[in-house]
Amino acid sequence: MQLKSGSIAATLGALAAGLLSTPATAQQQDAAQAPAPAGNAYDQTASEVDSLVSDSAVLFYQEDAGRVRAIEAETGLVWNGANGLSIAGRFTYDSLTGATPNGATRANRPREFIGPAQPRREGERDSSTGASGAYSAPAGTLPVDPNFKDERKAVDLGVTLPPLAGFKLSLGGNGSWEGDYTSWSWRVGLAKELFDKNTTLSVGYNYEHDESKPITGIPMPLGSMGDRPIGKQRIKRVDSFVAGITQVLTPNWLVQLNWSTGNSRGYHTDPYKLVTLTDSASGDPFFYIYESRPRRRIRNSVFLSSKLALGSYVTDASARWYHDSWGITAWTFGLSEHVPVGGKAYVEPLVRYYHQGKADFFRNYLLLDEPTPTYVSADSRLGAFHAWTFGVKGGVHLNDRIELYGSVQRYVQNGQRFYANAPGNMAKVDLFAGSRSISVVAGLRFKLR
Amino acid sequence: MLNCNRRRIALLALTASTLALSACAHQGAKLGAAPWERDVLARKSMQLAKEPALLAFDDHTYFSKEAASGGRSFDGGGCGCN
Numbered sequence: 001m002q003l004k005s006g007s008i009a010a011t012l013g014a015l016a017a018g019l020l021s022t023p024a025t026a027q028q029q030d031a032a033q034a035p036a037p038a039g040n041a042y043d044q045t046a047s048e049v050d051s052l053v054s055d056s057a058v059l060f061y062q063e064d065a066g067r068v069r070a071i072e073a074e075t076g077l078v079w080n081g082a083n084g085l086s087i088a089g090r091f092t093y094d095s096l097t098g099a100t101p102n103g104a105t106r107a108n109r110p111r112e113f114i115g116p117a118q119p120r121r122e123g124e125r126d127s128s129t130g131a132s133g134a135y136s137a138p139a140g141t142l143p144v145d146p147n148f149k150d151e152r153k154a155v156d157l158g159v160t161l162p163p164l165a166g167f168k169l170s171l172g173g174n175g176s177w178e179g180d181y182t183s184w185s186w187r188v189g190l191a192k193e194l195f196d197k198n199t200t201l202s203v204g205y206n207y208e209h210d211e212s213k214p215i216t217g218i219p220m221p222l223g224s225m226g227d228r229p230i231g232k233q234r235i236k237r238v239d240s241f242v243a244g245i246t247q248v249l250t251p252n253w254l255v256q257l258n259w260s261t262g263n264s265r266g267y268h269t270d271p272y273k274l275v276t277l278t279d280s281a282s283g284d285p286f287f288y289i290y291e292s293r294p295r296r297r298i299r300n301s302v303f304l305s306s307k308l309a310l311g312s313y314v315t316d317a318s319a320r321w322y323h324d325s326w327g328i329t330a331w332t333f334g335l336s337e338h339v340p341v342g343g344k345a346y347v348e349p350l351v352r353y354y355h356q357g358k359a360d361f362f363r364n365y366l367l368l369d370e371p372t373p374t375y376v377s378a379d380s381r382l383g384a385f386h387a388w389t390f391g392v393k394g395g396v397h398l399n400d401r402i403e404l405y406g407s408v409q410r411y412v413q414n415g416q417r418f419y420a421n422a423p424g425n426m427a428k429v430d431l432f433a434g435s436r437s438i439s440v441v442a443g444l445r446f447k448l449r
Numbered sequence: 450m451l452n453c454n455r456r457r458i459a460l461l462a463l464t465a466s467t468l469a470l471s472a473c474a475h476q477g478a479k480l481g482a483a484p485w486e487r488d489v490l491a492r493k494s495m496q497l498a499k500e501p502a503l504l505a506f507d508d509h510t511y512f513s514k515e516a517a518s519g520g521r522s523f524d525g526g527g528c529g530c531n
Contacts, residue, residue: 042494057502061510072509074502094528152528181529198481206523240523246497251486256497260519303520307495314494322517330517338494346494356516382516393503407503411510435514443502 040312040340041397050082050449057405057443064436068098068148076156084162092176094152099144101433103273103378104137105365107285108425111137113145113274115216116229142433145272152178167192170204183210189242200246208238214271221269221292222372234267252309262299269293275378276365283424286368291377293361298325314338327360328382336393345396350409352389358382364431367423380433385415387434403445412436 056075063069076090102113114134137143158172170189176182189204212218217229244258274288305318320332336350359382361375391409398404413434420427482490489495498504504521512518513530 040494043492045488045491046493046496046499047491055502057506059506072506074505076502154528176528178529183528187523196481196484204523210529212529240519242519242523248482248490249480251482252489252495254490254495254497258520258522260523262519262523299517299519301517301520305497305521307497309489309492309495312494314492318521320517320520322520324516326516328516330515332517332520340494354511354515354517359516381514387515393500395500405500405503409507411514413514437510437514439506439510441503441506443500 039343040346041344042338042340042346042395043312048078048080050080051447052077052079052449054446054448055443057441059439059441061437061439063098066099067144067435068096068100068437071095081162084160084168086158086160088156088158090156092152092154092156094150094154096148096150096152098148099146100148100272101380102143102145103270103275103291103433104143104288105276105278105285105378105426105431106140106142106429107137108429109139109284111143111285113137113143113288114226116219117226142430150179152176180213180215181210182213183208185209185238198248202242202244202246204242206238206240206242208236208240210236210238210266212236212267212271216271218267219271219290221290222376223290225274225288225290227290236264236266236268238262238264254307256303256305258301258303260299260301260303262297264297264299266295268295268297270377270379273377273379275363275376277368278365278423278426280367280369280423283422283426283429285365289366289372291379292375293377294326294375296325300324312340322356326382328356328358330354330356341394344398346394348393350389350391350393353386354389355386356384358384364419364422365426380413380415380435383415383432385413385432385434387411387413401447404443405445406440406442408441409439410437411439 054075054077057073059070059072061068061070061072072092072094074090074092076088078086078088080086104111104113112134113136133147135146154174154176156172156174158170160168160170168191170191171187173184173186175184185206185208187204187206189202191200191202193200211233213233218231218234220227220230240260240262242258242260244256246254246256248254269292271290273291275291276285277287277289278284279286299322301320301322303318303320306316308315314337316334316336316338318334322328322330322332332352332354334350334352336348338346338348340346359377361373361377362382363376364378364383366372366376389409389411391407393405393407395403395405413436415432415434417430417432418427419431422429422431493499508521509528509530513528
């Protein structure tokens, strides 16, 4: 994200610099056609040459029905030198609480859930993070682990070097620490402007190394709920590659096309997720086993984005196609409109539509008398659903140095809830476990220099 | 198989049209912007990632709730939320 954002920002910064360095004759020639002085603060140039800017924001995220609540705060500093050198640092802190679905289906009777068996030291609590201790789900309700609780701290550093022979090189690194998960990554990107800076080609590579350390240990894939864990931690490695082209079509229209691919190897299973074994005659849950996912996942996506300005209004439209080796295909469409308000503010209504098909190994439940597949997951995030986001973003310049910004968004997932071909009572049970949430962000940007 | 072919055709058309536009920009001189026409492109409101913090929050939320990721940038997540 930072790498690409940085390269785009640097590109447009260079475009602005190009404007400023245009020969006097050209500027005079163009003076007659020049637009009236900018009427809104967001019509001003984005060039941040020789500046030091701090940017801090807080996200409040709450899912419906008392599910996950997250508070995420981040603060960052960006220094842009006069020669194109840019250095950025960011620190993020997340706090997660609430209840999260454990993969089991609803049922018309209460159910009990237990974590993997393990010797406990005297006085030790059942859980401090993730799903682990014993808990129950009342009849008719979606089984959720009420003990979901975690904290995350993350650091990101990025550097864009001064252009050399027209090439811009960016380097960066990221580290993230949770109670049961650690991740670090490094990245490198290269961008080149062509054809009077109307075309920017960019490529980037990112390596990510993740360690999953569930508080309950690693459960045996497809093992019975409550079985002893088979280890303490597992590793995942991800190689990602992005290639993109940004093209100026007209003086007020810009498009971007990206292709990204990722090759992920290692532990992808969610150690806290269960799959329901169902009696094929009655349709009632009989028992639960731990899920199992393939050890490799290859992702591909194509992303197309367009920015079109009409006066001080800007229409932002984007589309993304995604497909991975687990059989999931997804489409995403986004549309927003930047609307200036007075001389110092803007609002931006937005809508986003997302649709995904299910993974090959996704099952709402398994039948007791069927052979257990090698891979199976009932995690709703791997099932078929569609989602709408409605929201509004906005910002206001309080003065030359201070800017406030924020957003309010409503996110709603929907999918098939009932299956007529399900056995017995399972046909009367709502099998959809998707989420609905509201998120509010408030941010402050301060130009120190 | 039919869906797969349609998907490939759609992707090819998308890529070809973008490359064609790009080529026109360089040859026809009607597409693109001259150096003195870049005031609008340089605006804050025209940045492709004008609010990086808001985009990062959005991406984190979607990464933890949906199977798809990447596109705008790399497809990793850097957290155990998915």
